[in-house]
Amino acid sequence: MTIYSCEHEWEAMLTCIYEAWTSRKGQQNIRLVLEPIEQYTLFDEYIHVDADHEKAVKVMDAINQKISPFFYREIAFCSIAYEPYILDNIFRVLLLGFAYGEQALNMVQYEAVMDNRKIRKRLGMEVEHFKEFIRFHEVAGRYVAHIEPKSKLILTLGHAFMDRMPSEHWMIVDDVHMEAIIHPMNQDYYYRKLNEEELEQLLHTEEANDEYTDMWKTFFDAIAIEQRANYRCQRNLFPIWTRKHVVEFEHN
Amino acid sequence: MYDLQTNLTLDEKLEILADAAKYDVACTSSGVDRAGKEGMLGNSRACGVCHSFAADGRCISLLKILMTNHCTYDCKYCKNRKSNDVPRATFTPDEICQLTVEFYKRNYIEGLFLSSGILQNPDYTMEKICEALRLLRTKYKFNGYIHVKAIPGASQELLYSAGLLADRISINMELPTQESLGKLAPNKTMTNIIKPMNQISSTIANHRLAIGKNARMERAGINDHLVNSIFGKAAMNGQDMIFGENYAEIESSTGGLEELKRDNSKLYLPAERMDLNLKRPFAPAGQSTQMIIGASGESDFDLIRTTQSLYQSFDLKRVFFSGYIPLNEDSNLPALDTPVPLLREHRLYQADWLLRFYGFHAEELLSEEKPNFDNRIDPKCDWALRHLDIFPVEINKASYDTLLRVPGIGPTSVKRIMSARRYGKITFPMLKKMGVVLKRAQYFITCNGQMLYKIPIEERFILNQLTDMERANTIKIEGSNQTATQMNLFTDFGLQTSVG
Ligand code: SF4
Numbered sequence: 001m002t003i004y005s006c007e008h009e010w011e012a013m014l015t016c017i018y019e020a021w022t023s024r025k026g027q028q029n030i031r032l033v034l035e036p037i038e039q040y041t042l043f044d045e046y047i048h049v050d051a052d053h054e055k056a057v058k059v060m061d062a063i064n065q066k067i068s069p070f071f072y073r074e075i076a077f078c079s080i081a082y083e084p085y086i087l088d089n090i091f092r093v094l095l096l097g098f099a100y101g102e103q104a105l106n107m108v109q110y111e112a113v114m115d116n117r118k119i120r121k122r123l124g125m126e127v128e129h130f131k132e133f134i135r136f137h138e139v140a141g142r143y144v145a146h147i148e149p150k151s152k153l154i155l156t157l158g159h160a161f162m163d164r165m166p167s168e169h170w171m172i173v174d175d176v177h178m179e180a181i182i183h184p185m186n187q188d189y190y191y192r193k194l195n196e197e198e199l200e201q202l203l204h205t206e207e208a209n210d211e212y213t214d215m216w217k218t219f220f221d222a223i224a225i226e227q228r229a230n231y232r233c234q235r236n237l238f239p240i241w242t243r244k245h246v247v248e249f250e251h252n
Numbered sequence: 253m254y255d256l257q258t259n260l261t262l263d264e265k266l267e268i269l270a271d272a273a274k275y276d277v278a279c280t281s282s283g284v285d286r287a288g289k290e291g292m293l294g295n296s297r298a299c300g301v302c303h304s305f306a307a308d309g310r311c312i313s314l315l316k317i318l319m320t321n322h323c324t325y326d327c328k329y330c331k332n333r334k335s336n337d338v339p340r341a342t343f344t345p346d347e348i349c350q351l352t353v354e355f356y357k358r359n360y361i362e363g364l365f366l367s368s369g370i371l372q373n374p375d376y377t378m379e380k381i382c383e384a385l386r387l388l389r390t391k392y393k394f395n396g397y398i399h400v401k402a403i404p405g406a407s408q409e410l411l412y413s414a415g416l417l418a419d420r421i422s423i424n425m426e427l428p429t430q431e432s433l434g435k436l437a438p439n440k441t442m443t444n445i446i447k448p449m450n451q452i453s454s455t456i457a458n459h460r461l462a463i464g465k466n467a468r469m470e471r472a473g474i475n476d477h478l479v480n481s482i483f484g485k486a487a488m489n490g491q492d493m494i495f496g497e498n499y500a501e502i503e504s505s506t507g508g509l510e511e512l513k514r515d516n517s518k519l520y521l522p523a524e525r526m527d528l529n530l531k532r533p534f535a536p537a538g539q540s541t542q543m544i545i546g547a548s549g550e551s552d553f554d555l556i557r558t559t560q561s562l563y564q565s566f567d568l569k570r571v572f573f574s575g576y577i578p579l580n581e582d583s584n585l586p587a588l589d590t591p592v593p594l595l596r597e598h599r600l601y602q603a604d605w606l607l608r609f610y611g612f613h614a615e616e617l618l619s620e621e622k623p624n625f626d627n628r629i630d631p632k633c634d635w636a637l638r639h640l641d642i643f644p645v646e647i648n649k650a651s652y653d654t655l656l657r658v659p660g661i662g663p664t665s666v667k668r669i670m671s672a673r674r675y676g677k678i679t680f681p682m683l684k685k686m687g688v689v690l691k692r693a694q695y696f697i698t699c700n701g702q703m704l705y706k707i708p709i710e711e712r713f714i715l716n717q718l719t720d721m722e723r724a725n726t727i728k729i730e731g732s733n734q735t736a737t738q739m740n741l742f743t744d745f746g747l748q749t750s751v752g
Contacts, residue, residue: 106671106672106675107675108668108672108682108685108686109672109675109676109682114685131301132301132302132303132359133303133304133359134359135358135359135360136357136358136359137358138357138358143357143358145359162288163287163288163295164288164294164295164359165288165293165294165357166288166289166290166291166292167290167291167292167293168293168357186290186291210358212351212354212355212358213358214263215262215263215266215351215355216355216358216360218263218266218267218270219266219267219270219315219355220304220306220312221307222266222267222270222271222274223270223271223273223274223306223312223316224274224306224307224308224310225274225275225308225310225577226308227577227592228308228309228310228575228577228592228594229307229308230307230308230309231307231309232309233305233308233309234305234306234307234308234309236309237305237309237311238304238305246304248304248360
């Protein structure tokens with residue numbers, strides 16, 4: 001078995017797919033993994049692949065032209081999932097795509113397609129979760145939110161919040177992957193990688209005193225009906241580990 | 253009717269007026285897609301967005317508040333009724349707007365749900381509500397979701413304004429018959445509820461026609477594949493757009509049918525001309541209502557039949573059920589220690605789904621002879637058990653309608669089955685991956701002529717298997733395993749009370 005590995009970044013992933021594909025080793029004999037590799041195996045051959053813009057573009061064009069732009073968008077979206085086998089899965093789905101066209105995505109009789117749907121669904125829910133439960137804090141007329149997602153999903157949030165608040169200054173910070181999107185009032189949002197120092201500074205935004213946060217807590221407590229209390233249901237719908245940064249669950 | 257405690261802070265008012273509003277169950281922000289606009293705040297997504305879950309497990313999507321909890325009416329079941337001694341407060345229109353936009357910007361909510369007690373009289377109250385909404389849409393440039401409660405008895409012009417400012421408008425029916433209303437809500441009449449409901453329906457329809465849409469609200473896509481759907485042409489007798497004619501239940505309880513027909517499709521001008529200039533569609537997310545479960549004597553059959561006619565006659569988008577919570581002592585009401593009928597409410601919602609997404613009719617689920625749902629088993633399994641002669645059905649051949657009748661198969665899995673059938677034969681492992689609950693479905697289906705296990709198609713056997721599975725759910729809903737366990741021991745194994 002030959003194992004191709006690369007960083008978790010779209011261009012590198014496409015390059016990795018390119019190398020695996022052009023190696024002509026036969027798809028049963030190769031596997032694609034994301035770095036860092038947890039455990040090396042003794043008898044396999046490992047090949048590290050660096051991002052190569054030209055090769056990546058070749059794969060991109062091939063998918064768009066030979067399959068469809070829709071197909072491309074679908075797998076590009078999946079590529080941000082945190083599942084370590086996502087790269088290998090994309091590779092397998094892609095092979096099916098080249099064989100059967102766009103409809104490959106519906107061919108659930110293939111393991112890879114089924115797995116892909118599972119990842120897509122999970123990722124979709126993760127993205128949705130943040131659209132719903134991100135909490136902004138007001139700091140001098142600007143709105144700042146912190147998130148700690150498993151997947152690198154910050155770019156999937158930009159459009160939703162730009163549509164929601166086109167004429168506010170706001171910013172969403174991913175504390176885990178150290179990246180942010182920044183939206184100046186009435187303009188497009190942009191992406192920024194953050195360094196330690198910047199992140200450190202931004203972490204204090206949640207400490208600012210915000211009277212509406214207190215009122216929201218008042219509302220949150222008042223709106224529940226005691227006679228129907230159901231903490232189990234609340235926990236199922238809003239698991240405790242996902243409540244970080246969600247102000248109504250913070251008790252000081 | 254003025255605030256005695258004028259020195260309440262905004263936080264204190266919020267506590268009183270959110271607490272007073274919490275018994276209204278609707279909190280969805282669904283039904284309308286609207287993109288954001290530069291210079292405005294907010295958008296809307298048709299699927300609805302939930303922003304938190306309260307301690308009772310209910311989703312929080314909107315800032316649900318009353319404008320005031322002062323009330324000149326004295327509905328027996330209500331905490332805010334005139335005769336109760338409770339802390340009272342009233343928001344100013346500006347306060348309502350500030351809370352809405354500030355919560356919205358922090359991503360706490362999708363919008364506002366504004367209801368109110370009756371301040372002086374219905375018109376005055378409705379006017380105040382419209383004033384707050386108008387301010388929110390103009391001065392505060394709020395483009396998010398608004399659900400407004402129409403006050404029964406308010407004038408048409410005001411209702412028109414409310415519909416232009418809000419996305420969804422609702423009038424609570426609360427009790428499905430004039431008799432129960434007379435007993436428990438002496439200041440309300442069925443005509444006062446049905447009449448505006450009808451006017452709102454026809455105004456929505458007219459607005460939809462004017463912009464080239466179908467007069468009736470969109471329904472879940474699956475209904476297009478169902479011959480039998482309550483929203484289908486056949487069920488509507490081809491009278492696509494005549495509201496107030498397809499009455500069945502409601503007619504008998506109101507008696508005002510003739511008047512309603514005359515009223516049909518009349519459009520009044522809004523109270524404030526300016527509201528037309530906003531160029532908003534009239535209640536684009538439609539109309540909804542709510543009924544209280546367990547405060548009066550209606551059966552599940554009464555409730556679900558009324559629900560069906562509300563969908564058909566008034567094209568309501570949703571009908572909500574609210575398990576009665578005893579708040580007041582009254583000889584006409586259940587005692588204060590009566591538990592909230594959560595399981596009954598749950599069964600009614602399941603039945604409501606069967607009407608809206610599965611092509612069932614109320615009359616298939618219940619009858620005069622069997623007027624209430626079975627506690628042990630959900631309405632769909634119950635139906636299937638009474639129709640074992642049509643099962644098992646072949647997954648690779650059955651129609652949309654038939655597949656949807658199989659317990660454990662929902663609209664999403666049906667769509668998947670249909671699309672996968674085009675590429676080859678479906679097998680049991682594939683069904684599992686498509687989200688079919690085989691534990692339930694196995695008794696009712698074959699794949700390529702084979703059942704999953706050799707199982708007798710025998711009512712009692714399947715009932716026991718299914719109730720066994722359902723018990724865990726029932727316990728979760730009821731919060732106690734008492735009744736469920738007992739029932740099962742006795743019916744399943746014929747155990748005597750003296751044992752254990
Ligand atoms: S009208 Fe009836 S239900 Fe509404 S607030 Fe007043 S007393 Fe309560």
